Amino acid sequence: MAGPVSSCEILRGSPSLTPEANTEILKALNRSGVHLEESVQGAPNWKQTQKVALLHTAVYFPEFVRAPKWRANAVAFLEGQLHDSTYPDGGYWEATDGYARAYASRYVGIALFMGEHGIEFSATTKAKLRELARFLMDQTFPNGQGPVYGDSEPQDLRSTLRRLGELLGDEELIHVGTSGASGQEPGHTSSLYPDTRVAVSRSGWTAEDSYLRLNADRGNHSHADELGITAYAFGRPLLPDMGTFNYSSDPRAQWLRKSTEAHNTIEIDNRAQDSTAAGAITHMVTNPVFDLIGARTEASQGALHERSVLSLSSGLWVVSDRLKPADGAAHRYEQNWHFASAASPSLGSGRKAATTAFGDGANISVVPADPGKVSASLRDGHYAPAMYRVESAEYASYVKTAAGRTTFDTLLLPSSGAAGPSVTVERIPVGSTPTHQATALGLGLGERGDAVYYKSWTTRAPRSFGSYTFDGKLLYARTGAAGQSIVMVDGTSIERDGAILVMSPEPVKDLAVRIGADGTVHIDGSGLTASVDPARAIAIAAPAAAEVVLNGTPVPFHRDGRLIYAAAAR
Template identity: 45%
Template sequence: MSLTRRTVLRAALAGACAAPLPAGGPSPAAAAVAATTEVPDSAFFGVWNATTGTWRTAPVLDYAAFPALAPVADAARTGDYTAARAALLRYMRTRPQRTPPQWAYNGVYTPALVPLFLDHIWTLGKGEIHHSTLTVGTHWTAVDADVTDGVKSAVSTGGVGFMLMARHKEPSTAEFAGRHAAADAPELTLTYADGTVRKLAASQSCHIAAGPDAATPSGSAQTLQVHDEGAGPFTDATRKAYLWFDLTGVGAPETAALRLTGRTSAGQQQIMLYQVQVGFDETTRCWNNTVQNTFSWQGDPNGFDWRKPTGANVDNEFGYQLPRFYFAGPIADAYRTGKDERIAAGLISLMTDFITDANATTSSAGAASFPRNLDAAWRHQNWCYAYEILRTSPSLTADANISMLKAIHTGGRYLTNTTSTTPNWMVTIKSSLLYLGVCFPEFLAAPSWRDAAQAYLAQQLAGALYPDGGYTEASSSYAMGVAQTFVATASVLAANGHPVGTVAPLRSLAWYLADQTYPNGYDPAYGDSGYTDQRPALAALADLLDDDRLRHVATAGAAGTAPGHTSVTYPDTRVVVQRTGWRDTDWYLRLNADRGNHGHPDELAIQLYAHDRPLLPAMGAYSYAADPTADWLRTSTQAHNTVTIDGRAQSPTAAAAVSNLSLPWADLADGFTDATPGVRHRRSVLFLHGFGWLVTDTLTPDDPGQHTYQQNWHLLPDAGPVLDGGIARTRFTAGTQLTIIPADPAAVTATIEDGHYSPITYQVAPTRYVSYSLTAAGARTLNTLLLPTPPGTRTRAKLSVQTCDDGGRALRLTSSTSRLTGYHFQAPGDGAARRFGPYLFDGSLAYVDRHAGVQRILLTGGTLLRQDRRTLLAADEALPTTLAVRLDQVKRTVEIAGPAAEAGGRPLHLAAPWARTATVAGQDVPITRKGGLVTIPALR
């Protein structure tokens, strides 16, 4: 765009963006919008051959199918393209209403952001959340801001931060008293429901400066500077201020107020207040090491250049997401609500400015492809929404209208042919093409866009799933995003009178997502994902698929029918989920060895939830920035609940597998990975329902040298872990606690380390995690009990290692509160009988416990289990698989389950002479007695 036109346009909008936008007539800016596109009118409207009565150059508009376009066609036939433009605008203003897709936005939206968008102040993601605008004058004055919602949301993370940024580009510099000031330091006042008031001083404060001071911290400064002027997103004079308040041990208040004391160098100055959720050290923070998410082009006559701000320490996403027009939908909604033409003119300006700039700086695809096909797809989805509202605005001129429609048509052609190897990219691309076909049926190509995209989406989804129905990208958020796209396309098709059709693999993907959600319905947030509520999206999927069981999951049991399963295994995707049920208070564990785009080096990592909260969560991704925190979260194995070997990051493409056996009172998962070359890691997890998890890590190196193993357990920021004799315990202020018990504390070094937790993208909080490590040669085994303690319970347990007769080891589990004593034993499975504790067994795996008159037995392989000199269980032939037995002497019942109990299994002889009834795989069977044993027949 020419400098003159930019200047006129920015000046026209400046007044509207400096204050709330009143209702008014068309903006004078509208007349300044000129058509700028690489597509000539002749190629768009067509060139008529009067001699033959045919189109020499075919139009892109379907004049025949839409008789109301006749005035456009008539003007095009005479070559009067100015008249054709005017006629097309008249048609678009009055055409039947279309139902566009919902707009997409990647941040935390409030209506107060609309004036900022129009003033070219843009925030990437949720790392900086606009709160309010403060005004300071030339005298030191206290200013207050209600920050209740922000503080409440941050209490569980242990701290809350704020950023101060100039609202306008102007010479004035604002100063605020920092925490080192002699008086009027920043203060956070918390008021509780009982009237109690607590005042907090800032624990960190500083400002950052661009230019020559970009590497210089200012943490000791008594005053914090805020300044912004000049062209571009920032200049050497730009300053931003930051505050941090420590909320450790602080409960959620009824209200929270932030008081700052500040002044400006001249007149009055408006300062934007943002909440940030990234802690910092004032002694080291500077421009160069701060990941910033908000930049301003306010008042810049050149406006956006639609690129990553040069020299800004942000990730590449800024340059990708800005051209996606995430702000288009909110601005369009603001115009539809208030009918302020300056809002419409502002959005029209942004769209045509982008078209001009992108056409001038990119390849032959022009504005259709900038900067990548994924970004173009999101942009066209948002443009579909915005155009449906803008088409009736008096501010939309014929020139601006044709500029948009030419860009949209070029976008349709581009999205038809562009490709990607990443499944979620292709789903986004083709869904956007479908939206164009539905929302702009006047284009001749629209039906083919719609039909081809719909067919491609079904095919693409099938190709994006493993045979077991799991998604090929190792990220729950990306998998859900794909599923939501199918809900959205179906909704748009139906609303506009088109057949929805069926996508058979969508049901598999929906259940893959449902199976992995925590019992509270939240995303387990593995890979590049965030901890967000999945139930609304699952409800939409349940409605689309008419799946009553999925509806039960989506509504926490308030509707629908309970699923017929709990724990699941996805062997191809390499994911196991153990769960006790589908209520918020159920227990859950996820074990994975998955791989794919957006995945992390987290092979055999565990995620744990019990009763009311995640206890061992995934730590999140933070951002795609070249930042130490983001790198640690996304690219280190140390940031995950698995074993780090020799400090190296895993290679998730290595050989691996997982499996799980679900039984009435236990689950038994097993997996291996070669993701750290030279050492095989095998992890088994025995879940004793309602009690806890026994985790066994076996590490087998290929060489005789020493290796360092670090078993890490990551916790939420407010867990407050402590070590007591090598045993770690959480200290949440309320709710379920977790005790992490190593079987042999003397064999490992127990430490509590500093880590990071990113519940959603662009937010991160400091946290602590537990590490059990050792350095040794040869194969080593780490055994750990994960013991949740829900509110109102007092579960205590001990886990110890016992040496067996042949030099092997067994685990002894005792709990005084549960009156439980159990033994867990694993052997090579060579048929030899081995002793562990009071037991003798000739199979490969055994778990036996006894509590409250109930004995439970879990066996894999073998023919004989004895306790001391007494036979507990005998089989005529070796068990081919796993068997679970529950002997209840009080109720006089015998229950047998597991694969070895299925039809074609073996008869069993049990030491249960008191038994009255028996079931095998849920079916009643007769009992015969001989001596002190009873015989339970196999199913036929």
């Protein structure tokens, strides 16, 4: 009806418009209004369009007897529709950022039109629109582009976020929508949407910051990409979603939209996932230095897939996958990592690391932990940089066939320039504990130094691996020329070669310790309070400590030999 309403404005001054023709047009508009008052159909964006047409008819043709009821009906429906089309956490019901952007943007236009004619959305509806707007903001790449999940294409979301911010008086939306030129920087970085089943880890809001998105979402326009990862760093999507191309039966479009193989996740037994199956983001631990995300999906008939991602704000990701088959038979597991068509990836023959070689700017190394247990190859795929465009693109494929529980551990290491050729990952045995219960890796990070990574898939228990003994759920410890750092989740004790690195009287939910070459010790963690009491404070090995900063604030510390005490878990 938006078309006929606009046409009336054009035709009403035309000498060709007879009274009889005008009457028939008005009758048709009235019949359409009566129909749209009672009936809408289709997806949320279709229903939105139909009720907007009814609202326009009511506003521009107040002479219709039912115009006041149409106006009230349209506004009430649009308010209810906004609530019905979003999850309680604010995420959009359809699993696509393209449709989410268009849907939210249309509400800006609706609100402005209503305001011109003395109509307003309720405060509750404005609050819901703000939730949807912030969901879009949190999904956005650091450079302002959309992450291209589901049926979508690369789009700049900044103008939409700016308009939403101006409409709602939200300075954080304005900040992201103007690339920091106006407004106020968001007070958070990472975000969890448990109802929408999406988690985003980011180091900040500038174009050079790092970003990783992990999803277990579902809904209209979703792809078979449960537990899929999209990653961005140093100004570029390094592990992108490969896009949509179009909705036709073209084999390339079908591969992009319908196959699991076309996404950064694991395909089981050569079959696409069922994205309507049960799944969840099971947990997200956030800290200024790192995020830890856990997720699970039953989307593959052959096995339960669990994925854990350690995301460091310094720009490094470690991905641990665990597969739990429903039977004792052997299953084929294919872990895939996708790159843009200009990435020029190569695959090392020994460590089987996949590295990109863009002509300039950022690159990434994908390094598996057990190269001898997987078949690795670069395979031919497709990449849609925009709707109705498709290009050839190679991707890295790691395949294993196994019976019983099995795992993949993978280092994803972005770099601002050429990918580091000396990056290595070595498996460290955790006694006789199988990798589906606990996994440990030695990481050679080139100029960044060396690190040890440990993850327990089970309850907390003291375990030894290499020179370390640890009783928590996750540990990452790095040493390098710039200093050393420790990341710990849900633990009390870390020892190296029998010497205490960290010891807490109480379990610590999340802890990050960074010891600089200048003697400054940064301690970050949830629920930590300043304390120099050795009976309740956390002991940290920092023999050269000169200053301690706890969650951004300088605090006093007590020294006892090589240990310092400055913070306690509540």
